[in-house]
Amino acid sequence: MQTLKTRSDGELAARFTALYTREHPRVCAYVHRRSGDRGAAEELTAEVFRTAWERMTDGQDVGTGWLFVTARNLLSNHHRSLARLSEIHRAIAETMGRAPASDRDNAVLDALDRLPAAHREVLLLSYWDGLSAAETGAVLGCGASAVWVRLHRARKAFRAVYDLPQEPV
Amino acid sequence: MRVKSLIANADPVPGTTEGTLSARAAEELSALVGPHGAPPPAAVRRSPRRSPRRGALVAVVACGAAAALAGVAFLSLHGDPAGPGGHRAGARSGPAGQGEAAGGGALADEPSFGSTAELERAADVIVRARLGAGHEETVDDVRTTVATAQVLATAKGRTPGDSVEVSYTTPGTGPETAALTAGKEYVLLLDKGEGGRYVLVNTTQGWYEVEGGAAVPAEGNRVALSPGVREALRLTARGR
Numbered sequence: 380m381q382t383l384k385t386r387s388d389g390e391l392a393a394r395f396t397a398l399y400t401r402e403h404p405r406v407c408a409y410v411h412r413r414s415g416d417r418g419a420a421e422e423l424t425a426e427v428f429r430t431a432w433e434r435m436t437d438g439q440d441v442g443t444g445w446l447f448v449t450a451r452n453l454l455s456n457h458h459r460s461l462a463r464l465s466e467i468h469r470a471i472a473e474t475m476g477r478a479p480a481s482d483r484d485n486a487v488l489d490a491l492d493r494l495p496a497a498h499r500e501v502l503l504l505s506y507w508d509g510l511s512a513a514e515t516g517a518v519l520g521c522g523a524s525a526v527w528v529r530l531h532r533a534r535k536a537f538r539a540v541y542d543l544p545q546e547p548v
Numbered sequence: 549m550r551v552k553s554l555i556a557n558a559d560p561v562p563g564t565t566e567g568t569l570s571a572r573a574a575e576e577l578s579a580l581v582g583p584h585g586a587p588p589p590a591a592v593r594r595s596p597r598r599s600p601r602r603g604a605l606v607a608v609v610a611c612g613a614a615a616a617l618a619g620v621a622f623l624s625l626h627g628d629p630a631g632p633g634g635h636r637a638g639a640r641s642g643p644a645g646q647g648e649a650a651g652g653g654a655l656a657d658e659p660s661f662g663s664t665a666e667l668e669r670a671a672d673v674i675v676r677a678r679l680g681a682g683h684e685e686t687v688d689d690v691r692t693t694v695a696t697a698q699v700l701a702t703a704k705g706r707t708p709g710d711s712v713e714v715s716y717t718t719p720g721t722g723p724e725t726a727a728l729t730a731g732k733e734y735v736l737l738l739d740k741g742e743g744g745r746y747v748l749v750n751t752t753q754g755w756y757e758v759e760g761g762a763a764v765p766a767e768g769n770r771v772a773l774s775p776g777v778r779e780a781l782r783l784t785a786r787g788r
Contacts, residue, residue, distance in 0.1 A: 395581055399580075404569070408561045412561050487558040
């Protein structure tokens with residue numbers, strides 16, 4: 380018969396496993412996109428989830444936002460995170476054996492690189508990493524409504540840099 | 549071309565699949581959760597999207613009670629309205645959505661929901677409310693209207709009182725605004741925002757005008773509200 384401790388341990392493991400299974404690929408891809416190094420991405424992601432497991436066994440909550448914030452903080456120490464997106468894209472394509480970026484994609488990456496970091500990050504979190512407004516807000520340190528405002532402003536800035544016509548008012 | 553499509557197409561790591569763990573990730577999971585958690589994967593398969601290199605992605609095949617429990621927990625959490633993924637700003641797994649409909653025109657880059665279940669799951673709160681006049685604020689050069697909506701009925705979630713403060717880009721100031729009018733009655737599908745305010749889940753599907761006791765979707769929104777939500781809000785089905 381299960382004791383209370385073993386049953387709660389089992390429930391904790393199940394919750395962590397569900398979180399891990401759902402979020403590990405997303406967090407790893409988030410780090411991979413910004414470092415260009417799959418191996419480094421796996422290492423950083425492992426560290427994120429080791430810390431997450433410690434927090435959960437300590438009785439603390441771990442949400443998706445926390446995972447990405449932790450990944451971002453660890454990534455800030457990774458020198459590759461300072462590389463231009465076009466360089467990161469090329470490194471990933473070479474490693475994965477894929478075709479290099481098309482001219483249009485290179486133009487997009489160049490435009491993203493020329494944006495202020497705040498604009499670039501909200502665009503990437505939304506359109507590459509697929510984070511919800513709440514998750515993006517957790518990473519950026521703002522609420523969901525502010526995320527929409529920032530996303531709106533970032534899109535305007537991207538259009539200007541990429542030379543797309545602005546939408547009519 | 550839409551900004552979202554341009555940027556999404558340049559993603560260097562496309563096709564990230566939830567629930568698909570690499571062999572390394574599966575081993576690390578087992579090492580962390582120990583005997584109470586998932587057993588090591590009994591069988592693996594290579595992901596067809598990746599080139600056959602060392603360390604290629606493989607999928608964990610659910611086996612054993614613990615893995616099945618994880619799968620149930622995953623499905624449970626994925627369906628949890630409060631959990632992540634309720635609406636992803638850049639999700640490409642869903643349909644192109646109403647945001648790209650011709651009628652939406654410049655409504656290009658918001659997330660959109662292809663089904664009633666997805667839409668209602670995305671909202672923290674679903675209410676029937678009468679919209680007040682509100683005031684304008686300018687945040688980061690974006691004109692925003694903040695209005696108090698008097699709650700008449702609630703279908704999902706809890707509001708702090710009998711009214712909610714709703715923040716939305718001022719109509720007429722640019723793309724992705726909701727054509728809300730003070731004094732009218734709406735069904736509002738809301739996300740919790742900053743400072744106790746609420747925001748629409750998106751500008752096309754986050755509101756339905758109440759006309760003749762029925763919820764009328766905005767132009768470009770082909771998703772209807774569920775019978776359960778309509779009943780909770782004392783609304784009738786709308787003939788199309």
